[in-house]
Amino acid sequence: MRASCVLAATLLWGCSRAGDAPRPPSGFDALREVMVRDTIADRGVQDPRVLAAMRKVPRHEFVPEAQRRHAYEDRPLPIGHGQTISQPYMVAIMTEVAEIGPDCKVLEIGTGSGYGAAVLGELGKDVFTIEILEPLAAEAKRTLKRLGYGNVRVRAGDGYRGWPEEAPFDAIIVTAAPPEVPEPLKDQLKVGGRLVLPVGTRTQHLRVLTRTPEGFVEHPLFEVRFVPMTGEAQDAPTGPGR
Numbered sequence: 001m002r003a004s005c006v007l008a009a010t011l012l013w014g015c016s017r018a019g020d021a022p023r024p025p026s027g028f029d030a031l032r033e034v035m036v037r038d039t040i041a042d043r044g045v046q047d048p049r050v051l052a053a054m055r056k057v058p059r060h061e062f063v064p065e066a067q068r069r070h071a072y073e074d075r076p077l078p079i080g081h082g083q084t085i086s087q088p089y090m091v092a093i094m095t096e097v098a099e100i101g102p103d104c105k106v107l108e109i110g111t112g113s114g115y116g117a118a119v120l121g122e123l124g125k126d127v128f129t130i131e132i133l134e135p136l137a138a139e140a141k142r143t144l145k146r147l148g149y150g151n152v153r154v155r156a157g158d159g160y161r162g163w164p165e166e167a168p169f170d171a172i173i174v175t176a177a178p179p180e181v182p183e184p185l186k187d188q189l190k191v192g193g194r195l196v197l198p199v200g201t202r203t204q205h206l207r208v209l210t211r212t213p214e215g216f217v218e219h220p221l222f223e224v225r226f227v228p229m230t231g232e233a234q235d236a237p238t239g240p241g242r
């Protein structure tokens with residue numbers, strides 16, 4: 001892991017000729033470097049592969065032209081259709097706790113701009129991502145293709161029932177909050193797999209569920225604020241025991 005981090009840093013900073021001093025990053029690369037250092041690494045994200053992916057994925061390519069100058073601020077930004085690209089710190093921490101190894105098959109619910117899927121695509125083997133708003137799915141698909149993320153597949157539709165034809169998954173990340181954990185997503189996890197998602201309505205908590213041979217172990221993380229999961233999640237019965 002250390003070697004891939006050094007390699008990523010070498011590629012980012014580059015060398016014009018053997019023996020030259022490394023060029024410092026400039027423009028968006030420099031802003032991204034500062035964002036990762038000050039708002040992600042300094043706040044406790046430690047996995048070197050996650051940090052390398054966050055240093056590599058060009059967030060400015062996933063936001064509308066008018067938002068580009070804000071692309072490396074650590075906050076959600078509007079991407080149209082009433083939706084947002086997630087805050088970079090949140091993408092990093094959710095990705096870290098999902099433990100995406102190089103052989104992982106990953107499902108993401110809530111493609112949005114495709115930025116989170118690109119980060120997952122840097123880390124895992126195959127990424128499947130579902131977006132309920134068709135125009136966002138189409139735009140994310142175009143962006144991911146243009147940037148060369150051939151290991152990410154985008155589907156337009158309601159992600160509540162996951163992607164059964166491709167299950168089981170090593171990790172599932174949900175970027176919109178359902179009122180309760182969707183049972184179909186739990187069913188599509190491998191034993192040992194991790195489901196990372198915000199749950200709740202007015203108050204939401206980020207949760208990590210790990211599938212064990214006996215069932216699920218759950219770790220609540222912290223309070224968060226995501227857009228609601230729409231579609232079937234809004235109809236599913238809620239209450240104690242679910």
Ligand SMILES: C[S@@+](CC[C@H](N)C(=O)[O-])C[C@H]1O[C@@H](n2cnc3c(N)ncnc32)[C@H](O)[C@@H]1O
Nearest residue numbers: 085110112113115116131132158159176229230
């Ligand atoms: C916070 S945004 C996602 C940000 C995204 N990860 C990114 O990097 O741009 C949440 C997305 O989830 C989508 N969404 C909400 N409910 C959904 C559902 N049932 N199935 C799939 N996508 C859903 C929203 O339309 C929105 O685009």
